[in-house]
Amino acid sequence: MPLYEAKAELFRLLGHPVRIRVLELLQERPMPVRDLLAAIGVEPTGLSQHLAVLRRSGMVTAQRDGSTVVYSLAGGDVAELLRAARQLLTQLLTGQHELLSELLQAETKTR
């Protein structure tokens, strides 16, 4: 399997708000499903499905503790990826902002 396909697959797995929130929350500390549920505010069934996706990808691990299930980030440096994403986002946004400014300025010049 080519590397670029694996990358695309990874990004696709990250491409959902709930899954992003889960990863961000687990970055602080391991958490039982109950807490994730309360923090995110989504149907249990939906959360379970998103957790299953993350589990299958190996990004998080689950372990039962009594009747609750506690999720943790597995090994990899997810934080670094999220950080890079935030950085790129701000760069893209300021880029668009600059472009907009230029357009507005050109607009006023022609008047």
Add this chain to the structure above:
Amino acid sequence: MPLYEAKAELFRLLGHPVRIRVLELLQERPMPVRDLLAAIGVEPTGLSQHLAVLRRSGMVTAQRDGSTVVYSLAGGDVAELLRAARQLLTQLLTGQHELLSELLQAETKTR
């Protein structure tokens, strides 16, 4: 719009092999569509659509030069994000590999 939604959106946009390849290729140098087409090996119409996605997101920019259109990476540090993705991927894969080894070892022990 919450930040985690923007991040998810960004990842979703990156979640396709062709778009990843385009970004990787543009990282080397700006390129006309023709070259991308030859390098990736996909229908022109499909490539155009993926390029449109990247354009709308502000990650790449296009400029006409005669009858050809040349694409370039726009400002943001896409490279950093792709690098982080590759790092995480290798970490995830070695993680799974270790897990597999443990399972196999446990298996042989019980025999």
Add this chain to the structure above:
DNA sequence: TCAGCAATTGCGAACATTCGCAATTGAAGT
């Protein structure tokens, strides 16, 4: 044993993405 809570799974309907064909735009050569 059984009632009850936590979390998950199976499944179907709604929704979004992707792909290729046909048609279109823009620029270059004749």
Add this chain to the structure above:
DNA sequence: ACTTCAATTGCGAATGTTCGCAATTGCTGA
């Protein structure tokens, strides 16, 4: 003006994703 090549856009069919309901599993406490 007309043909040709490069790239894009408009669709529709096929495919994939997401969501909630109903049913299930695993565990705990009566």
